[in-house]
Amino acid sequence: MDRFDTMRLFVRIVERRSFTLAASDLDLPRSTVTQAIKRLETRLGVRLLQRTTRHVSPTLDGEAYHRRCVTILAEVEDAESAFLDARPTGLLRVDMHGTLARTFVLPDLPDFLARYPGLRVHLGEGDRWVDLVREGVDCVLRVGDLADSSMVGRRIAMLEEVTCASPAYLERHGVPQTPDDLDGHLAIGFLSTATGSTLPLEFVQNGEVRLVNLPSVVTVTGADTNIDLARMGLGLIQVPRYHLADDLASGRLVPVLPDYPPTPSPVSLLYPHNRQLSPRVRVFIDWVTATFAARARDGVTSL
Known part of the structure; x- marks a missing residue:
């Protein structure tokens, strides 16, 4: 595991607050994750993570290192994406309301997966507030006005x-x-x-x-x-x-009262403001935006 891979691993552990969940997200053995973090702390000469039986949290040094890692990884991904046709791979975790999923996403999902065979998709359903960073979710699809300033929102459609x-x-x-x-x-x-x-x-x-x-x-x-x-x-x-x-x-x-319609509801994709968009999230945003645009007959206005 090179230094950039170790940085990615460390960032994921901090986000998930768990060695086990980070290992699962990155398809790595739990033992590999543990050894990589031990080697990282030894090389830096500082304790980066506080570990208990139930919880993992960064130390003060760990918080500082995490901020630097996020910045460095974002710059690396930007630099590489400018020259490489990065094919999305890995697990894409998306959360949305079940009806929205069944109407707009599931019908065309086989075509999306055929287009990007390196992707696996987990669809979470619900209206509850989701902590994207802590729960390891890449993005959420939501209907309605949004007020969470910790997320970046991209409005993709309006629903009549x-x-x-x-x-x-x-x-x-x-x-x-x-x-x-x-x-x-x-x-x-x-x-x-x-x-x-x-x-x-x-x-x-x-x-x-x-x-x-x-x-x-x-x-x-x-x-x-x-x-x-x-x-x-x-x-x-x-x-x-x-x-x-x-x-x-x-x-x-x-x-009822068709001459006095309610205002349309926005559909937005949200993702953490401090997380660089991965290729898998970028292709999903482009694809789901086109999916909504194709449904104008159902009172959908694309943006």
């Missing part, structure tokens, strides 16, 4: 949103013609995982965004449950149009 309800609900409560007609209506309360508060309905009226809070008899945190309850006639919902394509086509759900 639609307000809808079941025919049975509209028969009981009436069909509103403007947002002013929503008195007496119900919404299925969707709780924000960031704030724990129920999200208001949103309408663009006379060029301005209007927020409307309606009472709810049921609140949820899951997108699929939100739609199931709308089918049951329990209230109005606002979700991306692609998520409702079959329901809208079959009439199970009906658009």
Whole structure:
């Protein structure tokens, strides 16, 4: 293992806080990792890592060395990528919502893997906040406005949103013609995982965004449950149009207030600001951006 490989290994251990996880990420035997770090500390004459049975953390010297390693490795990768047609290899770890994955990513994933046979892909599913560095995730695909300044965000598309309800609900409560007609209506309360508060309905009226809070008899945190309850006639919902394509086509759900649409939701790819983009992440970003661009029929606007 040369010095650059050892630096990469050390950086991964600091990120993952684990020898075992770093070894797994880099496809190295645990014993190789241990010996490489021992040799590194011996050569430098300092202790770089504090080890316990459950946790690994950098010492003060280790933190300083880690910062230098990140800078040096980024410069090396930039220099090499300018002259080499770097073929992506290794494990690509991506996290995204399951519906987003099944609609936009999985259908074309075999073609992506055929194009880059050196890649292996792990897809994590969920809406929870992911610590990319600590969990060893390369990038996440998220819908909505982003406020995490520790991540670099690249917006790749906008998703058209639609307000809808079941025919049975509209028969009981009436069909509103403007947002002013929503008195007496119900919404299925969707709780924000960031704030724990129920999200208001949103309408663009006379060029301005209007927020409307309606009472709810049921609140949820899951997108699929939100739609199931709308089918049951329990209230109005606002979700991306692609998520409702079959329901809208079959009439199970009906658009409401189409002249007052919600603002579209951005789709963004995020990755740590202090991690140089690897070839595998770069090709994934380019590929998934093109994948969204090909889905304009589902209310997707590419950027």
